[in-house]
Amino acid sequence: MSVSPRRRADAERSRAAVLDAAIELLGERPDAGMAAVANAAGVTRQTVYAHFPSRDDLLTAVVDRMTERVAEAMDAARPDEGPAPAALLRVLDAAWRASLEHPALLRLAARPAPPEEDRTRHAPIADRIARVLQRGRADGDFDPSPALSWQVAAVIALSHATGEEIRAGRLSAADAVAALHSGLLRLLVRERPAR
Structure with a gap:
């Protein structure tokens, strides 16, 4: 029935x-x-x-919904417009703003999960980052020599490290995000030959 x-x-x-x-x-x-x-x-x-x-099932659903909200914010940040480096920083800033609406929930999102579950959880975020990185690689803004998957993982890992520095009180949010921006650009931007 x-x-x-x-x-x-x-x-x-x-x-x-x-x-x-x-x-x-x-x-x-x-x-x-x-x-x-x-x-x-x-x-x-x-x-x-x-x-x-169970409470674990509820917590998983909460983290999944927060991931959806972050992905929606990233989409609203116009990832396909303008130079890729600026778009990447804009998209990551939007992700941070969405995440910080409920700072206590960031601890839930950071809780350890089996590798496959963690990959699945990050897939919507990773896909949006990869799209900007692919565009930047094609345009010559980002270094195409490392694997794209490595670059995406590096962006996510540095973003998590930024969050940890803020949560631990070692850096203010403004200083941590500024460090993230400069670190990512040094990591990703293709070196131009000297003239």
């Missing part, structure tokens, strides 16, 4: 409400439990568990 479209739509709205409430609540109180999420969403605990059988 199939589920009616109305019941399916109600279930999707309920799931979205739980997820939105979890993002807001866990952004303020990362240790909040399932009962607190249910209360914040205005649903029963059973409803939360129907969508997310």
Whole structure:
């Protein structure tokens, strides 16, 4: 017996409400439990568990939704416009702004995951970075000699290192992002022959 479209739509709205409430609540109180999420969403605990059988499942869904928001922000930053180096920095800045809307959730996103899960989680972000890097390589702005996959991994790793410096209080956000910008450009920009 199939589920009616109305019941399916109600279930999707309920799931979205739980997820939105979890993002807001866990952004303020990362240790909040399932009962607190249910209360914040205005649903029963059973409803939360129907969508997310465990707190780990809920946390995974929260991180996935945050990744979607970051990807949307990156798309809105016009990655296909202007010189690739400027576009890359613009896209990464948009990603940072989206990430910093819920700074406590950055710890969730940084939690260790099996390599395949981590690759899958980063795929939307990596794809957007790769697109800008490919354009820059084709235009001669970025060095084409390292593998593209290595360059993408380097951008992501340096971005994570930037976040860690900010979270640890070793650098202000402005100083850390400035260091990220200059470091990436030194790493990626093709050296021009001296004239």
